[in-house]
Amino acid sequence: MSDEVEPGKVRVRLDLSYDGKDFSGWAKQREGQRTVQGELEDAIRTVTRSSETYELTVAGRTDAGVHARGQVAHVDLPAEVWAEHQDKLLRRLAGRLPHDVRVWKAEEAPAGFNARFSAVWRRYAYRVTDHHGGVDPLLRGHVLWHDWPLDVDAMNAAAEKLVGEHDFAAYCKKREGATTIRTLQQLSWVRDASGVITATVKADAFCHNMVRSLVGALLFVGDGHRPVDWPGKVLAAGVRDSAVHVVRPHGLTLEEVGYPADSELAARNREARNKRTLPADAGRYPHPGSSGCC
Known part of the structure; x- marks a missing residue:
């Protein structure tokens, strides 16, 4: 199975943490269920002023109530979106995200990186x-x-x-x-x-x-x-x-x-x-x- 990044896109690695108490786990679920993935994807769409929601891939899909101090995810962003927002992304996410989830690092991932499949x-x-x-x-x-x-x-x-x-x-x-x-x-x-x-x-x-x-x-x-x-x-x-x-x-x-x-x-x-x-x-x-x- 190929994991090539689409032409014109940049794979961005995100290092993050969250308090799982009020989340129904990592993965997006039916409407009305608050999830870490849902909060992050909404925040990225908002701060990059995008009409599209860019889907995250995560290293470990934690269950409801489970916390994370060293979670890793990746997202593929259009190159022009990344170029425009990379320097301000962390600060803008800090202002948009709820207090129980934080992104600590956002950087272009090396070739071949997949948050889920590359983990050892x-x-x-x-x-x-x-x-x-x-x-x-x-x-x-x-x-x-x-x-x-x-x-x-x-x-x-x-x-x-x-x-x-x-x-x-x-x-x-x-x-x-x-x-x-x-x-x-x-x-x-x-x-x-x-x-x-x-x-x-x-x-x-x-x-x-x-x-x-x-x-x-x-x-x-x-x-x-x-x-x-x-x-x-x-x-x-x-x-x-x-x-x-x-x-x-x-x-x-x-x-x-x-x-x-x-x-x-x-x-x-x-x-x-x-x-x-x-x-x-x-x-x-x-x-x-x-x-x-x-």
Whole structure:
């Protein structure tokens, strides 16, 4: 599949962040649903005084209530529009966008760049506290309160069995025609001095509800309701387990998206569109082609 930018257009990379609390996710939906994509596309159309809405492509399509600190998107603008507005675009977007979404950088993307397909990893953080008094009121929109003491060492021990390339069907909401094979590069927990426990979850891509399902399973280990080997057994079973709780979205933040060197962008773009299989399942699954969240 070609990803050539149309003649007369410029691909612009946008680095942005948002508080997901009042959004129905990233992707545009039916009328009346407030989304990050909808707000950004409306703002770009307004500040460039365009009659056309220029569609955004994003690295990770976050769900309703999920936050982003290091989200990346791209938009293809007519060359004359970019030339006229590039120097003032950030300031004008800051004046037009609502306070819960900000664009921090807007620059011409290198050849072969695609915010979605060129990414080699996405890193999320999930924050939770088990403090008996609850969550700091100033953090309540970004930290989950878990009303049981949590054993971080036990959660890390259980997480080790989940790292690597696996079929994560047991931890994903199934979507017709989409693979659930992913390479989980990191899954670890750290408690800071304030008592907030942060899970770092890094993978090449994620399927729907994957991060929040993994977190839910590991919290059950941390509070003693399940043994350390339980999340690994759920993974090996390969089917959605009703005992795996999908935790609430407000504790989840997309922290960073990683890309290869500019010279490798086009190759990564092509590779990400190819079929992905496990050795025993050759030919069965199409590549996800996205980082549907989480």
